[in-house]
Amino acid sequence: MNKQTLLFLSSIYLILISLFSVGVASAASPRQQSSYELMSAENKVMQDDPSLNPAMFWVGDGETLWQQKMGPQNKACSSCHGDPKNSMRGVATQFPKVIKGKLQTLEGQINQCRVGNQSSPPLAYESKDLLALTALIAFQSKGMPISVSETPANTAFLKKGRESFNERMGQLNLSCAQCHEDRAGLKLGGSPIPQGHPNAYPIYRLEWQTLGSLQRRLRNCMSGVRAQQFEYGSPEMAQLELFLMWRARGMPLESPGVRP
CATH class of the missing domain: 1.10.760.10 (Cytochrome c-like domain)
Structure with missing residues (x-):
């Protein structure tokens, strides 16, 4: 096999690898989806109509x-x-x-x-x-896009928040990412698994029968996997919240939202 043929085959290989990488990235980065889209029509009306939204x-x-x-x-x-x-x-x-x-x-x-x-x-x-x-x-920001971005001031905090999101924890040895990225769109106990975006907090959950913060929801998830919960107001909680808001950047705020 001469040199020109080798160069040609190498070029084709690099192109194929590039296309495959793009395909994998696209599959791993689905369209941002608010959990609002997974709700029943009745619950959507409850959130959308201020006279019906308990929040x-x-x-x-x-x-x-x-x-x-x-x-x-x-x-x-x-x-x-x-x-x-x-x-x-x-x-x-x-x-x-x-x-x-x-x-x-x-x-x-x-x-x-x-x-x-x-x-x-x-x-x-x-x-x-x-x-x-x-x-x-x-x-006051309802309908406006989340504008959290990475900056020199928050890079270290964002990195720690990302690590928390991807870290397996608790007796069930699960991470946030395994549910809300790898299995988003599938069902757990008959309910669809959302992507886990924080764009509607604080929210009124019908399950709670009251308004609750994002930190309350995160602690619920940690409890669900039998993990040690981050304390309210802790640096770890703020870092995870930062990563989640950065991950949801560009999505419109729905606050205060309603969820089942």
Whole structure:
């Protein structure tokens, strides 16, 4: 076999490898799909109609809390931020984000504002008031695309979040990726497995009969695989949340959502 033939065959081989790699990448990177698309028509209507969406009660409570003056300085959220319809538009699409060197979730930033600007104690995770303020702020970005991107400031946090997403854990030795990437679209216990995007939080789950945060859902998953749960507000939880929001970048926020 002469040199020209070898070069020709090598070129064909490289082209085939390239095409195969593209095909594998495409198969491994399906179209982003919100779990909204997997719901029944009745549940979709419940989310879409503000008069039927039970999460809107928390948004209403958040509006009241927004105007409530607190602490020795007698300051409300509105004292600094004015009307949330203007000042909070697009804010929820950017979190988690690095602020003064610390990776901060939206809930964490709300508490930081309370402590630093209102001289008030932080709100407990999953408390009615923290969920209400989070729902109010997230609601102002409804329909806007998630805009979390990788930056020099968050690269290390994003890497750790990705590692958590792909790490096998618990007695069942499963990772987030094995369910929400490898088996997304299949069924578990008769229910479709979603891709696991966080674009509708906080959400009202019919299973919970109340509003809940993304961190509550993540802890539920960890419990489901018999793993040690990350603590609410922990760095590990913020890192995983960052990766999930980055993974869902470009998807429109549905907050506050409804799920079965």
